[in-house]
Amino acid sequence: MTISNGDTMPEGNFKVMTADGVKEVTTADLFSGKKVALFSVPGAFTPTCSNEHLPSYLKNYDAIKAKGFDTIACMAVNDAFVMDAWGKDRGVGEKIVMLADGSGDYTAKLGLELDASGFGLGTRGKRFSLIVNDGVAEQVNVDEGGYDLTSAEKTCSI
Secondary structure: OOOOOOOEOOOOEEEEEEOOEEEEEEHHHHHOOOEEEEEEOOOOOOHHHHHHHHHHHHHOHHHHHHOOOOEEEEEEOOOHHHHHHHHHHHOOOOOOEEEEOOOOHHHHHHOOEEEOHHHOOOEEEOEEEEEEEOOEEEEEEEEOOOOOOOOHHHHOOO
16 A cells, blocks of 8 residues: 555654764654655666656755754665765765665565566566654655656755
8 A cells, every 4th residue: 555645654764874874764763853854766876866766855955954853864765875875976975865775675565566577677666755743644646757746845845
């Protein structure tokens, strides 16, 4: 079943890179008591994800924060090492939390898997964005092509 507006976010875990190495972040850590703009990309370092989607959140960081968001997070079915390298390559710094859903377990809980095996990528996550307020999905956007519905401008009404 696919996550819908008004649903409670499923429990789960992500990996993030820290100065001390890979660390686990739970959904409680990420969402509890916070307003979060979460967006997911099919893959780090891929053209649309790197050149359009992630940059839309980075360039609108100040406007998103001004709208009351506590956290901006980017998720992909990639490992923490890849997500960290991609974040460094794109210059996200501390502005965007780079969440690794390495095996796609959390993506599956959301019901947003993407079969990208035709491109040699295996099972990934669809391109989507969520506004999560204290663990509840207030807005769910899923793009079937491009990133029109899931850009920072559209997701956060900038």
